[in-house]
Amino acid sequence: MDDIAAKVAHVPGVVGVMLGGSRARGTHRADSDWDLxxxxxxxxxxxxxEALAAEVTGGPVEVYGPGSWGAWVNGGAWLVLPDGRHVDWILRDVDxxxxxxxxxRAGRFEIGVQAGHPLGFWSPAYPGEVALGRVLADTDGELARLREETRTYPEALRTALTRDGVWDAGFSVTMAGKSFAALDVLHAxxxxxxxxxxxxxxLHAHHRIWCLNEKGALAATSAMPETPSGFAARATALLGGIGHGATELKRSLETAAELVDEVRDVVTP
Known part of the structure; x- marks a missing residue:
């Protein structure tokens, strides 16, 4: 991967390459993809x-330009190396x-609609990727400097994400309650x-931990010291058994409201 990254870094326009995902965090399986x-x-x-992709894979590969995969994931390519390893190139506009x-850092974030992110793409994932990634190639040290900055979780962002996250969660549970009479399971x-x-x-923000996407994020809360007891298991049971009858939906709403209150108690100073 170091060799591939070094070659990518010589492509005009490229500033540097970072290893991301489970491979960078050391939580990968043997068959996990390599995210560059x-x-x-x-x-x-x-x-x-595209020429470089063909060189390392031994065949033609389509590279999707900026914006092809959406406003946030941007673009890139899926490569399969001759030895069977899967390597994903993911474009990131460094500016x-x-x-x-x-x-x-100023406590502002946004959530964008993005394919592959059912709960939206939360903008803090950008600096989070840098903070949790590993620099493989860096033409002038820019990525290394940015990584050093992002390793400190901004307190203003922590305040905003905990405050707004709990508020929106409570509002969403209230909105789900409006589905009760009509038994509108999709909306609920x-x-x-x-x-x-x-x-x-x-919870991630409260513990000053970058949350990059939905995958594995719920399970990760179990290892956080101030997470409400059984939070992940209870949330899993809630989502897995929302139900379609009045009694089941009522129980689900009550459980959801309890989770909101418990998390609010944890993250509120």
């Missing part, structure tokens, strides 16, 4: 990237990452899933 964040600035030479980081399920996602984000 390709950080670029300005015009990116897609033809050169946008820096801008989002500055917003987070979406509201309660959003509520749990909000609480997971709030």
């Amino acid at each position: 964040g390709v950080h670029y600035r300005g015009e990116l030479d897609l033809e050169a990237l 946008r990452v820096r801008q989002v980081w500055e917003e987070c 399920a979406l509201c309660l899933s959003r509520a749990v996602g909000d609480l997971v984000q709030a």
